[in-house]
Amino acid sequence: MPCTSVPSGPRNVISIVNETSVTLEWHSPRETGSRDDVVYNIICKKCQADRRSCSHCDDNVEFQPRQLGLTESRVFISNLLAHTLYTFEIQAVNGVTNKSPYPAQHVSIDITTNQAAPSIVPIMHQVSSTLKSITLSWPQPEQPNGIILDYELRYYEKELSEVNSTQVRSQTNTALVDGLRPGTMYVMQVRARTVAGFGKYSSKMCFQTLTDDDYKSELREQLPLIAGSAAAGVVFIVSLVAISIVCSRKRTYNKEAVYSDKLQHYSTGRGERTPSIFLDR
CATH class of the missing domain: 2.60.40.10 (Immunoglobulins)
Known part of the structure; x- marks a missing residue:
């Protein structure tokens, strides 16, 4: 039986960032360890801007199709934080990796997310x-x-x-x-x-x-309300017309009263003028 070993790390990783998600793609290891069972694990780390400290990503980060045991050299990662620095390690492992005293070979890539799109509308x-x-x-x-x-x-x-x-x-x-x-x-x-x-x-x-049937039923229910509104509208209009007529007559009466007073005053004034007296000589 030929001797097998752990694979080397993945190669030529590229990233495509879209707002708060990223697609990672890479080439298979140059050395597979003479085995055909190579799969990939994704390790996600969230880092400070100065890269001095990093922590594992939150549990809500999603990996499609999965985070561990990938058989294809591609993964889509979503639900990341906006404007945040992330480091992703892509490990190549096979059936003898767990028996090796050395950590799995990997390749790392840093990405920074963009502004996040709005969250889901909760209800309609x-x-x-x-x-x-x-x-x-x-x-x-x-x-x-x-x-x-x-x-x-x-x-x-x-x-x-x-x-x-x-x-x-x-x-x-x-x-x-x-x-x-x-x-x-x-x-x-x-x-x-x-x-x-x-x-x-x-x-x-x-x-x-x-x-x-629903429309006709709803219309029947609204008919009393429509009729009541129409009646109230008619009463309101009639009231406005009546008030307008009363106000108009009152203004006419006031004008006539003022004119009559002025005429009477003028007539009285003419009657009280001192008559002229003529003497015959």
Whole structure:
């Protein structure tokens, strides 16, 4: 049986940073130790800016497809902190690595994350619905990580697949989705956008447009309110007209009274003038 040994370290590692995630790719070791069972482990460390101290990454950091025992020379790492320095060690191991008195051979790479995209919108609320539209609202993400530029709402009929989804943009945290089918259930999600890009879509929530029966029932319930509002509007208008007429007549009466007083005063004044006396000589 031929002698086998541990593999050498991976080679030519490259990184692609996208906001708070990174993709690492590398070449296989030059020496495999005469074995075909080489796999890779990823060691993640979060470091201070001066690189003097580092600690293991938080548990919420995600590795796709996995952190240990990678058979492919590629890994996607997400949920990193924004504007943070990280060191990643890529170890190459095989079936005899654990029996070796020496640590596994590895290659290291340092990366610094960028500004984070906004966090997930926590929930959506239905404001109203009609036969062909649904109005939704939602709170701002708990961690906007910057100024929210707009939101993107994605929706599709529940009976169809996500491939058939439609996207609409909204400058505020409300949106009117129209052009829908009556009595149909829709799956809806929303995500926020900043200068760093889009955050992740919110959890899927279902909302339904009104059926014909629902619409007619809702209309019947609103009829008394509509009638009452209309009656109140008529009473208000009639009151305004009556007040206007009364005020107009009062102004006319006051003008006539003032004119009558002036005329009477003028007439009385002319009657009290001293008559001229003429003497015959």
